Amino acid sequence: MSTQSNAIPQSALASGAGSYNEISVARRFYWLVKREVWESRSIYIAPLAVAAVILLGYFVSAISLPARMREASGMTPMAQGDMFAQTFGTAAMALMATTLVVAAFYCLDALHGERRDRSILFWKSLPVSDSMTVLSKATIPLFLLPLLTFLITVALQICMLLLTAAILLAGGQSLAMLSHLNLGITWIALLNHLVVGHGLYYAPFYGWFLLVSAWARRGTFLWAVLPPLAIGVLEKILFNTSHFGDLIGDRFGIGGSATSGKATGMLAMIADSPTLSSPGLWIGLILTALFLFAAMQLRRRQGPV
Amino acid sequence: MACIEARALRKAFGKTVALDGIDMRVEEGRILGIIGPNGAGKTTALNAILGLTPYQGELHVLGRDPWRERDRLMRDVSFIADVAVLPRWIRVWQVLDYVAGVHPRFDRAKAEGFLAKTTIRQTSKVRELSKGMVAQLHLALILAIDARLLVLDEPTLGLDILYRKQFYDSLLNDYFDRSRTIVVTTHQVEEIEHVLTDLMFMDRGRIVLHCSMEEFEGRYLEVMVRPEQLDAARALKPLHERQGLGRSILLFDGRDRETLSALGEVRSPSIADLFVAVIGKQPGQAQGAAE
Numbered sequence: 001m002s003t004q005s006n007a008i009p010q011s012a013l014a015s016g017a018g019s020y021n022e023i024s025v026a027r028r029f030y031w032l033v034k035r036e037v038w039e040s041r042s043i044y045i046a047p048l049a050v051a052a053v054i055l056l057g058y059f060v061s062a063i064s065l066p067a068r069m070r071e072a073s074g075m076t077p078m079a080q081g082d083m084f085a086q087t088f089g090t091a092a093m094a095l096m097a098t099t100l101v102v103a104a105f106y107c108l109d110a111l112h113g114e115r116r117d118r119s120i121l122f123w124k125s126l127p128v129s130d131s132m133t134v135l136s137k138a139t140i141p142l143f144l145l146p147l148l149t150f151l152i153t154v155a156l157q158i159c160m161l162l163l164t165a166a167i168l169l170a171g172g173q174s175l176a177m178l179s180h181l182n183l184g185i186t187w188i189a190l191l192n193h194l195v196v197g198h199g200l201y202y203a204p205f206y207g208w209f210l211l212v213s214a215w216a217r218r219g220t221f222l223w224a225v226l227p228p229l230a231i232g233v234l235e236k237i238l239f240n241t242s243h244f245g246d247l248i249g250d251r252f253g254i255g256g257s258a259t260s261g262k263a264t265g266m267l268a269m270i271a272d273s274p275t276l277s278s279p280g281l282w283i284g285l286i287l288t289a290l291f292l293f294a295a296m297q298l299r300r301r302q303g304p305v
Numbered sequence: 306m307a308c309i310e311a312r313a314l315r316k317a318f319g320k321t322v323a324l325d326g327i328d329m330r331v332e333e334g335r336i337l338g339i340i341g342p343n344g345a346g347k348t349t350a351l352n353a354i355l356g357l358t359p360y361q362g363e364l365h366v367l368g369r370d371p372w373r374e375r376d377r378l379m380r381d382v383s384f385i386a387d388v389a390v391l392p393r394w395i396r397v398w399q400v401l402d403y404v405a406g407v408h409p410r411f412d413r414a415k416a417e418g419f420l421a422k423t424t425i426r427q428t429s430k431v432r433e434l435s436k437g438m439v440a441q442l443h444l445a446l447i448l449a450i451d452a453r454l455l456v457l458d459e460p461t462l463g464l465d466i467l468y469r470k471q472f473y474d475s476l477l478n479d480y481f482d483r484s485r486t487i488v489v490t491t492h493q494v495e496e497i498e499h500v501l502t503d504l505m506f507m508d509r510g511r512i513v514l515h516c517s518m519e520e521f522e523g524r525y526l527e528v529m530v531r532p533e534q535l536d537a538a539r540a541l542k543p544l545h546e547r548q549g550l551g552r553s554i555l556l557f558d559g560r561d562r563e564t565l566s567a568l569g570e571v572r573s574p575s576i577a578d579l580f581v582a583v584i585g586k587q588p589g590q591a592q593g594a595a596e
Contacts, residue, residue, distance in 0.1 A: 023409050031406030038399050039392070119392035122443075124357060125384045128407050129376035300375075303357065 081180025545582030
């Protein structure tokens with residue numbers, strides 16, 4: 001076979017500049033995020049599985065519900081409602097804890113997995129910048145997981161509510177206390193808690209994990225955890241203080257102080273979520289931006305490990 | 306416009322110099338084979354061309370600086386770094402969807418057409434495909450991208466001979482036209498010999514030889530010298546001498562065919578033979594580095 005046999009075909013004309021439709025940034029970003037969800041299916045499988053287990057457990061325990069309601073018949077509907085609110089709150093917290101774990105492991109693998117399996121060379125053969133790739137990966141813990149957690153929690157709680165109502169009605173009991181659940185307000189607070197707290201307030205953690213994932217050759221988890229630990233220990237030895245540890249503890253422990261107080265469930269726990277007006281949130285976001293910028297620079301330079 | 310233009314291109318990893326200030330120019334519409342022993346700097350050169358690594362010196366690919374404009378450049382450049390870089394978790398339809406989603410010059414129907422000729426199913430995951438099928442899939446993706454430069458770094462490594470043959474056949478029949486440029490490195494020199502329009506030998510970060518195939522054929526001749534004329538042949542300063550079939554085979558650079566035919570049977574050397582002759586002459590280089 002000879003190269004001479006190839007006459008100049010019409011595609012030579014078609015390959016001229018300007019004959020192709022541009023793909024908008026938003027459209028490319030959409031495909032990048034979609035790619036992440038394809039790769040890391042635990043993003044939705046883990047919370048869905050936990051929700052299914054909770055629902056099953058709730059269903060089993062609901063068999064004894066009429067009996068418990070008769071025992072609690074002396075209580076006000078409000079107190080009865082609190083009893084349910086606590087269960088609903090526990091379910092929401094279990095889901096939040098699940099997606100936080102998913103987010104942490106996702107971030108640690110996001111820029112490391114592609115170097116480990118060499119697929120970074122394929123991704124880089126396509127017209128997508130490193131900055132856009134890193135941003136698409138940061139979108140998962142910053143926005144997608146909080147919103148997904150919210151949707152799954154709401155769906156789960158609606159299922160639990162319907163199940164409770166069905167059982168109470170079948171037992172001929174009053175539904176009055178269910179109106180004290182205040183699910184509507186709780187959901188608004190939950191959305192705020194997830195988007196502002198889990199998404200934006202925790203952002204420096206995600207940014208740091210993504211940076212470690214872009215930098216470490218192996219042992220991403222150790223690199224993510226040990227240096228902060230070392231700083232804390234060093235501070236303790238040198239100055240006998242624990243500001244760094246407190247800083248991280250405070251950052252992570254949003255809403256933690258309220259849970260120990262009144263046992264009114266989810267609403268109290270998420271009542272003191274950080275707000276958009278708190279300076280700490282913005283300082284954290286600046287730090288996140290620095291971490292992500294460093295991750296972009298690293299991805300530009302790093303090849304397969 | 307030159308497709309690739311490099312001046313004093315240099316890259317060092319610590320004290321190891323991978324590219325020692327090379328100058329090169331590749332015109333559009335050429336098929337260049339870069340051949341060199343392991344560690345010669347081939348992959349480093351390709352990585353620089355593809356914007357995967359920073360470098361010193363000047364480099365323009367299709368008029369762009371690859372390090373600063375990699376994402377923009379990749380609209381016009383395709384590459385297969387290695388057969389094993391498609392992510393193992395991805396499904397065939399997903400990779401088609403994704404490339405169609407981000408690449409303005411990807412023709413999905415064309416890629417599906419290539420895949421239809423194989424046994425690859427769109428619902429399969431890459432991890433379920435054989436090595437040869439993964440190469441076919443990657444090739445189908447690349448052939449469906451209307452790029453101006455295609456870079457192949459050991460594209461057929463680890464494939465059996467059927468796939469290797471198929472690979473280069475589709476490349477020539479379905480892809481190459483005079484407006485495109487292809488740069489390929491491989492150890493299997495004999496498989497690309499008939500495909501190339503240009504040849505480049507690299508060794509220890511330098512370009513040892515760069516010529517077109519016409520120049521190669523005009524310049525280098527190999528003679529199976531008759532024993533009685535061996536001394537006369539050696540007097541003409543051959544580039545290289547080896548034994549084959551009980552005769553001495555001498556390789557000459559720039560001697561005319563008539564002079565040589567008096568000494569014995571004259572033929573064009575293979576690229577592999579020239580490679581051994583040229584690279585083997587480098588001080589400190591083990592002979593037979595070309596596989």
